[in-house]
Amino acid sequence: MISFQGVIYGLQRWAALLLTGILAGLGGMLLAMLLHEIQHLTWGYSQNLLISPQTFLQGVTDASAQRRFLVLVAAGMVAGCGWWLLARYGKKRVSISAAVNDASKPMPALTTLVHILLQIVTVAMGSPLGREVAPREAGALFAGGVARRLHLTSADIQLMTACGAGAGLAAVYNVPLAGAIFTLEVLLVSFSRDAALAALVTSALAAWVASLGLGDEHQYHFTAEFAATSLIFWGILCGPLLGAMACLFRRLTQYASSKVQDNWQMPVISLAAFTLLGICAIWFPQLPGNGKGAAQLALSGEISATLAAMLLVLKVFLICAVIRGGAAGGLLTPGLAVGGLLGSLLFLIVGPLFPGSDMESFALLGAAGFLAASAHMPVTTLALVMESTRMDHSFLVPVALCITGAWATCRVLERRR
Incomplete structure (x- = not known):
């Protein structure tokens, strides 16, 4: 009893x-x-x-x-x-x-x-x-x-x-x-x-x-209505690539974090990093903030190859710079942004080889695969992407395959270090 x-x-x-x-x-x-x-x-x-x-x-x-x-x-x-x-x-x-x-x-x-x-x-x-x-x-x-x-x-x-x-x-x-x-x-x-x-x-x-x-709002407005069959094959192919890029991103952010010192360097380096961000923001207003704006551009298919490439490189560099300066914050939304930009670039390169696909779908897979691998949370990422984009159920299989390949690749590369 x-x-x-x-x-x-x-x-x-x-x-x-x-x-x-x-x-x-x-x-x-x-x-x-x-x-x-x-x-x-x-x-x-x-x-x-x-x-x-x-x-x-x-x-x-x-x-x-x-x-x-x-x-x-x-x-x-x-x-x-x-x-x-x-x-x-x-x-x-x-x-x-x-x-x-x-x-x-x-x-x-x-x-x-x-x-x-x-x-x-x-x-x-x-x-x-x-x-x-x-x-x-x-x-x-x-x-x-x-x-x-x-x-x-x-x-x-x-x-x-x-x-x-x-x-x-x-x-x-x-x-x-x-x-x-x-x-x-x-x-x-x-x-x-x-x-x-x-x-x-x-x-x-x-x-x-x-x-x-x-309010009962979701974070991203995903405009693709359904997943093309070819997206399943792309999810299998792009997963390892996203996992390798995520592994590199993890190494860069971990290295930047390991160099932070709680002395006079912190305010000096932080000011330098944010000043550089301010200079870049004069020409690229998409850079300030946690990356939601850049991710939304990718998920809406409203980004050019040049802009995507510039934002991708600058975003990664500036994230590492502010971390080196001692600033704290999350890497969830920035990870989605970096992955979405990478997915958009990949669509502009190989998209025509996958009939029926679009930039929005490639960006979704890029965001999901990159975040799952860089944050080491594959199941959480799948649920997060589903809830934050309200994507159609047809995207579940390609996103899951992409996440699996990306996470597994990142784990293998890290174990070989």
């Missing part, structure tokens, strides 16, 4: 799950709203609407060349000085993975909150890194705090922390299934019925709570 203490603990556990989902959803919603507000103020567009139909890319494009340069220089000062001061005076940061792996290492509240705000501010001002790490950290921080207040076991504290991070991802991008799978595949690296149920409940609840303020 179930003891009275067992019933009470079960209720505490369910309370922790529900609070994790609600708090992660609120955190993701408020951080997204803060991001939009800073974007509108700094770039001077849609200042009367918090949730605006005008995109960030449109806002940057409409801004003057001088404004683009000055805003990005200011972003470099905020990033360099902010993270240098945080490293010098704040407590040592505890990553989400470290908190999930060891319940005795809680994320320090003040340091984590400052780290989160720095990411949101710099991404809003044009950092080429992603915004998804901030809501994941917020969700993990809240979830860990709730679990400890409710006196859950160490194993359940780890589970709630992981669920909070996945729910934060679900909230900010409105991808409840991808958020749940991310919890299991990337953070817990395991699957059980209880963990799957917890991940699904928290991610679904967080996505719903966030949608009350942000």
